[in-house]
Amino acid sequence: MTMSESERWLLVDSIAGQVISVGEYRQKIGDVLGELTIKPLTGIPVAFAVLYAFWSVFGSFAGSLFTDGFFVKFFDNYFLPWIQSAWPDPASIHYFLFVGDPLATNSFEAFGVLTSGLFVAIGVVLPAVFIFYLMMSLLEDSGYLPRLAVLVDTVLHKIGLHGYAIVPTILGLGCNVPAVTATRILETKKQRFMMMTLIAIFIPCGAQLGIMMEVLPESVGYVMLFLITGYFVFGYILSKIVPGENPEILIDVPPYHMPQWSNLSKKLIVRTKGFLFNAVPFVLFGILLVNLLYLGGVIQWLSELLAPVFVTWFGVPKETAGALVAAFLRKDLAVAQLSNIAMTQYQMISSVVLISIYFPCVATFVVMLKEGWKELLAAVGVLFAVAFVYGGIIHAIGILLGLA
């Protein structure tokens, strides 16, 4: 059957009349609040408040309540003395691998698979990851995250990205693995490559943050300052040298709404389960491998080989080489390992920044490989160059300030 043009328009009118209802829009207070959180003058202070709450709750829940309140006591006062006395033959290799130092008085310094490994994975990282994902899901489900994307759009445009790049960036603060996957929300190859590289270099994961708060609680701010500065400076440089486009986007901002507990709990379970299955084996295996490398003399050999670079260029003790080897397996484990090396506060800050920027952990590495081997090779090239240059700059800043 063929319809004339006028008949088609009549049909369009008839369908439109049935499905479209026209009413008067009346602004509600929720709409006004939504607008206020997007306008820079009022939105930026609100963003300050939200991020304050994010990190304050993170520190209180993971640090004060679970790690310091329960797990430190459990592992140091009960589990460590028990396993040190129950495991046979303290002079044996298996004791060194699984229990670690027989004279250690805390689980951090014992460095055995079943002492430091379980303490780091369960006592420090699990509460940190749990509360991080809870807060992240709250921001997502309440509708605040798209508003944050609008707010930071102008700033992120300066480094060739757009507002939605804040999503993988914040996700990366939980775990770099889903963050690298989330870079697919960006439009062009250039943006995806830049985002993936910046995440791998400058975004410490929740596990690493948890350990940082345990190892150097008073200096986490300085580490973050170096990382945020590096994110923007090297992001700007990358946006200038990487060929490709930075297109504009339109962001759909949903109204604020109360998050539903059923959705929150589902997200929380899936993400925390993901951590338990993916990260915990790497932590345990990481300690085992580092201990084996110590036994085989590989770490000592690496320390001697890299000593000129570490001591002269980066201004950190040569023993940091061992932690950098562990960083490829798990960065949180590497930061934990630093607590056993004698160094000044500035050297500790430099070492933690170096561990963050030098190489992605093996899980992130695998996900980056899935995004394309050419991109991975380019990202690895960039991150070695950045680690070398930025590590030297941080040392130079320390010398200028009289701290290094």
Next chain:
Amino acid sequence: MSDTKYKLYTVYFGVIGILATLLGLADILVQLGISGGIESGIMQISGDDFFRWAWGGLVVLFGGILILSGCRDIKDMHQFSKVLLGSVMVWIIAGCDIFAMICESIPAPADAPGFLNSFAGFTGGFAPPYAPAVILLPFTFAALLMYYTEGYAKED
């Protein structure tokens, strides 16, 4: 009568806004080392934690400024929204302080044998002195009262 009610709200939130601004500023100044710390009655600004006093103080300061900018002509929904948002910012800081008190009070002290604190130890964790945001908290609930009595809650 109705205009008198709004004038009262204006004066009330004007005072709260000034207090929040001054106390937020005091948080930051103490952290910057201008003073070694302020303790007055049940209020304390110790300034020994950059994150809590500089960043948190900045949020209280912004909250106070928002409340001040919205308290004039508060009958207007746009103006009231600023008061409400400023109050929410004070709630965030106070809420985080209270949450920190709860988290620190649940476990037993490090040298105690058990894992959970005693009831007396738990309640003792909430004893004064308090940070300025916690003291401001009950007074900013007036914004919530206005939100419900003016019918904004029904519309939302």
